Amino acid sequence: MRTVLVIGIGAGDPEQITIQAISALNRVDVVLVLDKGRDSHQLVDLRAEVCRRYLRERPYRIIEVPDPRRPHKSNGYALSDYEAAVRQWHGLRAEALEHVLLTEVDEDGCAAFLVIGDPSLYDSTIRVVQSILDRGNVVFDWEVIAGITSLQALTARHRIPLNEVGEPVVITTGRRFEADPRTPAGTVVVMLDEGLACRAVSEPDVQIYWGANLGTPQEQLRAGPLTEVIDEIVEARARLRAETGWVLDTYLLRRG
Ligand SMILES: C[S@@+](CC[C@H](N)C(=O)[O-])C[C@H]1O[C@@H](n2cnc3c(N)ncnc32)[C@H](O)[C@@H]1O
DSSP: OEEEEEEEOBSSOTTOOOHHHHHHHTTOSEEEEEEOOGGGHHHHHHHHHHHHHHOOSSOOEEEEEEOOOOOOGGGTOOHHHHHHHHHHHHHHHHHHHHHHHHHHSOTTOEEEEEESBOTTSSOOHHHHHHHHHHHTSSOEEEEEEOOOOHHHHHHHHHTOOSSOTTOOEEEEEHHHHHHSOOOOSSEEEEESOTTOGGGGOOOTTEEEEEEESTTSTTOEEEEEEHHHHHHHHHHHHHHHHHHHSOOOEEEEEEEO
16 A cells, blocks of 8 residues: 655754654655745755755655645635635645656555645645545555644744743734734744734734744844834845745744
8 A cells, every 4th residue: 555654854954854754754755745836946955955865765756746826815815715715725736646646656655745844733734635535546544754843943043932831822824913913921923924914013012033944044033022123024034035035934922
């Protein structure tokens, strides 16, 4: 029977990979990469670099599968329409990947998806693999191997704990935070935020810990009272995009 491995490879630094992930990589015949276009090509390169460094025990192939166009929030979807459009997009991805599994992976072969960070955090690979199985056209065993998330990379680089003692942590998206930019007790982590929604926060006691392209040579870190450092973050973000062509950033907000 075919095997599919969903392997977390860390958020940007090829050294941020677990020994379990390296062992899993060395079972792989075919690495499947959804090619999302030029902007994120450095992430495709990160996967290639991880394979080059660690996948040493057997020959393997990397297959880039063109990613069906994803619906974009800026196209003015209401939230419920947007969620339906994302579900439909996952269906198209499942169809494309099912075809590759059937045509490119032997019946007893092993395929892997290398996921940035950890597969459980704001990533659709687990859902897509489950929908390939649900379609019933290809049968396989599958395993998920945990990775270091961008959130863990952020807290490590700033040398801070994720939570305050006994306090909750909310992890949210830029889209949701933009709709309700409150900073409740505890910690708020914002991911997938293309427009720095935290600019709407005006309370002077909110601290921000921001990190962009974490784990890469171009990594940027800023921290301090949000209202005082936000302009610097906006500028650093724009400069990073101009220099590298891509920005992935995550930030953490808390009071005091
Ligand atoms: C689709 S989610 C993937 C999250 C990933 N599975 C994880 O465990 O971190 C993409 C978001 O993760 C965050 N992210 C991923 N890699 C990052 C990096 N190297 N530096 C900063 N943030 C990153 C950003 O918030 C980005 O918008």
